[in-house]
Amino acid sequence: MPTPAVLGVLAVLLAGPLPWVLSRWTGLRRTPAAAMVLWQSTALASVLAALGAGLSLVTARLWEDPAGTGDVVVAGLAAAVTVVVLARLLVSGHRTGTSLRRMRRLHRERVDLVAEVDGGVSVLDHDVPVAYCVPGMSGSRIVVSRSTLTRLAPAELSAVLEHERSHLRARHDLVLEAFAVLHLAFPRWVASASARREVEVLVEVLADRAASRTSGRRALLAALVALAGSPAPAGSLGSAGSSLAARVEVLRDTRPHPWQSAAVSVLAAAILALPTLLVVRPWLAGLV
Amino acid sequence: MGELEQAVLEALWDLEGSDPERPGASGRAVHERLHGHDGRDLAYTTVMTVLDRLARKDVVVRERDGRAFRYAPRLTRAAMTAELMHEALEGTRDDREQALVSFVGEASEEDLAALRRALADLS
Numbered sequence: 001m002p003t004p005a006v007l008g009v010l011a012v013l014l015a016g017p018l019p020w021v022l023s024r025w026t027g028l029r030r031t032p033a034a035a036m037v038l039w040q041s042t043a044l045a046s047v048l049a050a051l052g053a054g055l056s057l058v059t060a061r062l063w064e065d066p067a068g069t070g071d072v073v074v075a076g077l078a079a080a081v082t083v084v085v086l087a088r089l090l091v092s093g094h095r096t097g098t099s100l101r102r103m104r105r106l107h108r109e110r111v112d113l114v115a116e117v118d119g120g121v122s123v124l125d126h127d128v129p130v131a132y133c134v135p136g137m138s139g140s141r142i143v144v145s146r147s148t149l150t151r152l153a154p155a156e157l158s159a160v161l162e163h164e165r166s167h168l169r170a171r172h173d174l175v176l177e178a179f180a181v182l183h184l185a186f187p188r189w190v191a192s193a194s195a196r197r198e199v200e201v202l203v204e205v206l207a208d209r210a211a212s213r214t215s216g217r218r219a220l221l222a223a224l225v226a227l228a229g230s231p232a233p234a235g236s237l238g239s240a241g242s243s244l245a246a247r248v249e250v251l252r253d254t255r256p257h258p259w260q261s262a263a264v265s266v267l268a269a270a271i272l273a274l275p276t277l278l279v280v281r282p283w284l285a286g287l288v
Numbered sequence: 289m290g291e292l293e294q295a296v297l298e299a300l301w302d303l304e305g306s307d308p309e310r311p312g313a314s315g316r317a318v319h320e321r322l323h324g325h326d327g328r329d330l331a332y333t334t335v336m337t338v339l340d341r342l343a344r345k346d347v348v349v350r351e352r353d354g355r356a357f358r359y360a361p362r363l364t365r366a367a368m369t370a371e372l373m374h375e376a377l378e379g380t381r382d383d384r385e386q387a388l389v390s391f392v393g394e395a396s397e398e399d400l401a402a403l404r405r406a407l408a409d410l411s
Contacts, residue, residue, distance in 0.1 A: 103387035107375060109345055112290045113297050114368050124369050131391035132376050145373065160391050167389050176386050200386075221407045228395035228403065244392060244399040248406050 003283045004060055004078075007053035010275055014046030019191035023198045029250050031257050032205040034264035039199050040175070041268040043182055046190075047089065049275060054082030056283050063287065092185035096177060101136070108134050108141055115143065121161065123149065129227050133164040135173035142168070148227065156223035159215035166210035172203040201243045205250050217251060224248075292330075295322060296338045297347065300361045312351065312360030315339055 057078035061071040115122035183192040303313040342348035
């Protein structure tokens with residue numbers, strides 16, 4: 001099969017069917033770190049394959065000797081599609097990046113003005129319990145409300161704080177941002193929404209793991225009960241509910257899964273490496 | 289700088305309602321308040337710089353009063369806290385960009401039941 005067709009089929013498979021299958025395989029969450037790598041490599045590989053399909057079609061037609069009018073038209077169309085894909089990604093990346101950074105800066109500035117800082121944590125004087133973090137390159141914040149401090153036992157509070165610290169340490173915000181960018185750039189036809197939802201669950205699962213390692217599962221579960229059990233603000237129940245169910249499901253499972261973890265990691269590496277080695281390299285080598 | 293801004297905003301909140309005729313306070317009054325109440329020895333120009341910075345952040349509203357300005361906090365301390373809480377709780381719901389990353393979002397009855405079961409199974 002010619003290179004453009006192979007890459008095109010690959011791009012479609014990686015953007016649609018594979019994420020669809022992965023998002024239905026709930027057992028994948030039991031190896032969250034490997035799963036995270038797999039999602040990222042799938043997303044990256046699908047973008048690269050789509051761009052590669054366009055570019056290789058351009059070269060396949062123009063390197064033809066002699067290139068007829070039809071070849072030039074096809075090459076022009078392929079180039080245009082490639083540029084559109086790239087432009088959508090860049091525009092979406094820029095928009096998402098600027099708006100996120102702006103919202104975070106504005107929020108952080110006001111937190112710094114009203115919150116009391118206690119042991120590196122910003123405390124808001126409010127009687128609805130919350131705990132969250134404001135990620136950022138130039139100073140992140142972990143914020144809790146006064147009521148969180150009074151309701152939680154020490155071990156529970158340390159579980160909450162460790163959960164948030166692990167988000168900040170692992171820069172989960174960047175992963176979430178990347179998948180938000182993909183979803184905004186290609187909201188339809190591809191499985192960008194389910195990819196994003198799954199990655200959102202995975203960062204929580206990873207932070208939960210970190211928290212239960214330092215503070216214990218019991219403390220973490222008790223903290224989740226205390227903070228989720230509080231009267232929720234008015235509004236419909238969104239997808240956040242099901243993400244909590246998924247987190248509990250993973251927390252209940254304490255067995256190690258070394259084989260699954262290894263297999264998923266190998267799959268993640270293969271998805272990126274094999275197309276590059278088997279398709280892209282020969283194509284690039286053929287150009288010179 | 290952050291600590292200074294907090295002190296100046298604090299002073300503005302304290303001065304709220306001190307003059308029932310006119311809202312807000314003058315830069316002079318804020319300077320005096322910081323000196324008299326908190327014992328801070330700040331230059332008047334420093335206080336003015338901080339006030340302008342707070343106005344740029346839209347935390348303080350600036351209004352012309354003759355040849356000077358009067359400054360008032362846009363929100364009370366409680367309202368500003370409530371605004372932040374609202375943003376934090378709001379962010380957990382829809383699939384907009386996640387500016388803030390919450391510990392736990394809204395929970396359905398089934399979620400809570402699953403949580404309690406998991407906790408009970410531990411003991």
